[in-house]
Amino acid sequence: DVKVTQSSRYLVKRTGEKVFLECVQDMDHENMFWYRQDPGLGLRLIYFSYDVKMKEKGDIPEGYSVSREKKERFSLILESASTNQTSMYLCASSLEDRANTGELFFGEGSRLTVL
Amino acid sequence: DQQVKQNSPSLSVQEGRISILNCDYTNSMFDYFLWYKKYPAEGPTFLISISSIKDKNEDGRFTVFLNKSAKHLSLHIVPSQPGDSAVYFCAASAIGFGNEKLTFGTGTRLTIIP
Numbered sequence: 001d002v003k004v005t006q007s008s009r010y011l012v013k014r015t016g017e018k019v020f021l022e023c024v025q026d027m028d029h030e031n032m033f034w035y036r037q038d039p040g041l042g043l044r045l046i047y048f049s050y051d052v053k054m055k056e057k058g059d060i061p062e063g064y065s066v067s068r069e070k071k072e073r074f075s076l077i078l079e080s081a082s083t084n085q086t087s088m089y090l091c092a093s094s095l096e097d098r099a100n101t102g103e104l105f106f107g108e109g110s111r112l113t114v115l
Numbered sequence: 116d117q118q119v120k121q122n123s124p125s126l127s128v129q130e131g132r133i134s135i136l137n138c139d140y141t142n143s144m145f146d147y148f149l150w151y152k153k154y155p156a157e158g159p160t161f162l163i164s165i166s167s168i169k170d171k172n173e174d175g176r177f178t179v180f181l182n183k184s185a186k187h188l189s190l191h192i193v194p195s196q197p198g199d200s201a202v203y204f205c206a207a208s209a210i211g212f213g214n215e216k217l218t219f220g221t222g223t224r225l226t227i228i229p
Contacts, residue, residue, distance in 0.1 A: 004158070035219075040124070042204060043159070043219035058216065090158055103149075104217065106158030 004107035012113045019078040023091030032074035037088040081114045118142045121220040134192040138205035145207040153202045
């Protein structure tokens, strides 16, 4: 069964702290993605990666960075958390031929609150 | 600029009736469309998709219709069941143009009334 695991379901951090959100997939997928979900704004793409050590900016990359050192792991980093980064963060993965199926597999999400 | 729009934030439907969720898009390069379903405290799950070469795709109780000239797609659920209560996101990509990134709509919360 397909599995995308996000390390923390709920986090509370203070403004200025460095935050790491970890995501691991066990499906040997090439592609991995980080989205954030906010009320009234839907899911917005932050960063994605098509291969190890490769990353591309999504639609809202400001204030974030990512790391993909291994195929199965994709980390989202908030260098200095701010209150406007309070959100639900969703990691997803897909096969390289996602173009044929369109299917992303999502983790359960990490709800981050920045005080 | 919201390229994929779901203008109804919420929808309530009686159990057994048809649920129709709508989605409009502005980018004419979009050629692949998907619907995702999301329960609270869970990640979205893929529901159904359609390529722009088709105007209809069915999968059990779920049917997606695509009207390219109107840049509009809809998801029909027949009959609606209580387990269908969730937030539904439509998404689009421009695969034929080399852009496989999914652009999501804002979501519609569907509530099925028993």
